[in-house]
Amino acid sequence: MQPQALEDPFVPDIYRVEKVRRELADAVTLELEPQSGTRPDFRPGQFNMLYAFGVGEVAISMSASARLGAGFVHTVRNAGAVSGALARLEPGATLGVRGPFGTGWPVPEAEGRDVLIVAGGLGLAPLRPAIQDVLAHRERYGRVTILVGCRSPHDILYQHDLEEWRQRLDVTVEVTVDHAGTDWHGDVGFVTTLIPRSPFDPDNAVAMVCGPEVMMRFAASALLKAGVPASAIHLSMERNMKCAIGLCGHCQFGPKFVCKDGPVFPLDRISGLLAVQEI
Amino acid sequence: MQDSKADVTRVVIDTKGLQCLLEALAQAGYRVVGPTVRDEAIVYDDIAGIESLPVGWTDRQEAGRYALERRGDDACFGYVVGPHSWKKFLFPPVETLWTARRDEAGAMAVSRPEPSQGPFAFIGMRACEIEAIAIQDRVFEQGPYTDTAYAARRSDAFIVALNCGQAGGTCFCVSMDTGPKAKHGFDLALTEMIDGPSHRFLVEVGSEAGARIMVQVPHEQASAGQVEMAEAIVERTAGQMGRSLDTQGLKELLQDNPEHPRWDDVAMRCLTCANCTMVCPTCFCSTVEDHSDLTNTEAQRVRKWDSCFTMDYSYIHGGSVRASTASRYRQWMTHKLANWIDQFGTSGCVGCGRCITWCPVGIDLTEEAAAIRAAPGEKGSG
Amino acid sequence: METMDQILAKQAFFADFPAAFADLIAGCASNCHFKAGEYLLREGDPADRFFLLREGKVALEIAAPARAPVVLTTLKEGQIVGVSWLTAPYRAEFDARAMEPVRAIAIDAKCLRGKCEADHHLGYEMMKRFLPLVVERLHATRMQILDVYGQR
Structure with a gap:
């Protein structure tokens, strides 16, 4: 800050x-x-x-x-x-x-560890700078996996970047869509289904998740199930924002202000809040 | 600011002295605002002199009830608190943040308006209200970002505190440790003392600026008896609190009970009218509106008070996060009494009782907190 | 040349499967191949086989008149194609189409159902593996129905 x-x-x-x-x-x-x-x-x-x-x-x-x-x-x-x-x-x-x-993704903190990026829809946009920074110093990280889910093959953001990353031998890129016809040769299914089949060491991985809140909740639970500790799972939250500097009150999420305490939170700091409706 | 009793200078003035004080402040360039009777309530507004004060009036308050009554004497400050708080001066309900202009080439420039109000002299600020301002200071001045316009109005303000001579039916400053005596944060603090025909004010000087003004006001040194009398008045007030709130473990209690059935219960009564947030002296939420002129060459960004009770407040793409009344009441009360402590290191409540008095259906947060305390851990059906 | 026991033992799906049961399954299993475009299962057909994919991608599809088939999910190496063999009336609910050349282990469902019926311990072990799979797919499908990325 x-x-x-x-x-x-x-x-x-x-x-x-x-x-x-x-x-x-x-x-x-x-x-x-x-x-x-x-x-x-x-x-x-x-x-x-x-x-x-x-x-x-x-x-x-x-x-x-x-x-x-x-x-x-x-x-x-x-x-x-x-x-x-x-x-x-x-x-x-x-x-x-x-x-x-606001807070950023734990890019420096992830050095020496496997990096798992889970993006839903336009959630890839806030994650792209993190991916770019990790790839700029690829040697400092373990395995790098990018999982992207979106609505349909027409809604895939940054196709050019995804293609470029996919061509690297040191990055795993998986894209899955929720809805597709038979002309789509990629994967169909919700993005969280990719998590159990991804190559990472749950004890030494950092996960960065961004997308609609429902998608992030289910991604978080799939990551926990895979053995990633809550402190290593990071989510980017969305709330109404007016001032962005903690003065207007709108973005409160329990005791947190999304604008200055977030938007990126480690799951262990917000897991209790994620479970409460309308908080 | 002086805190310890030994440093405080105590003098006594009479009603003429009070008038003289108001005049001295006006002459020093202050915009003098204080209590006055308007619209069947005691509100804060510009005052011309002692005759503007609610002389001889008091207020009777209960949950959802407020009425002015005549007193048996000519007390100038013989009421408790009304629907206004001083925040409307320091944090105006509507404030233009800036104006943007666009030239023919489409280039934009932004300018801040000149500060227009103040400096203010606040007359008759209660101890709880001083604490409320200290709480807003933490929000607007002591975080990573500063509201510079607030900070300017705040630092220029002259505060004449008033130690309460009586408590209202919805007061609970004793529970919140915010009154009824002003301990700090004032330039001058008055205790009104009426004894038969004698109508005097004990004045404590709390700052250099206060001492400078008092030079222009006829006064005499306070006698030991007068000091004792003033202390007795405040002590008696402390014993009259209409409400109490058990703050022991209150933060954890509320934070641990977001699904308590009491939220649904209070939602049956709450009208989400936002009165409580408007009268609250610490509520700081605001929204912004953007306007442009017809030629689309000049645009303004205007900040307005907002309330967590409105639907728009929590709107994100697709809808409102807090659509139910229960979730909005829970947000307000949990924020005020619990989350505030995590955010700003202090409760957001000063025990002034306004939210209880001005709730049209008489919802009482002390009662709501007590109900959750009586049956913690319960979960609603929803 | 690997035996069917060895092939099955390598599959995560059968991890920690008691050896005696693995033998029983192996007795019902056979290797199979599909060319791209071939169907592993057709909607309405008797669910007398299910598949454990070893290579290649399979689309679960549903066809409707006057519109292109909709792909509900895609499955890959290590995943199971076909769960309808578990519940009566044992008929496939979707088409399962090989999107690329597919290598799989086909398990004779009738054979395995008989063995499960005869040995409820085996049946329970199979249920413990299939139920989470069904639940996971149900959850994922709910998310897809929610259309969480769509404009509301």
């Missing part, structure tokens, strides 16, 4: 859209550059508040590693007024950015 006591944490910095890439029917990736000054450093798993002029702000995780460019990369799904406005931005447009906020 970078305390910004001297600056005004409510005021966004201005960024310019450099590039827009359509990822899925309802999702685009924006590459942003600061209008002046330099982009602050950040860790995989952290997020920014992106402001669309006159419409509002929304929390979006960084979806490319800080080591890969001088700007921010965000994959945005058109899911509401603000994200819709962001997804419609064109190169050259300006937007407001506050951040980086």
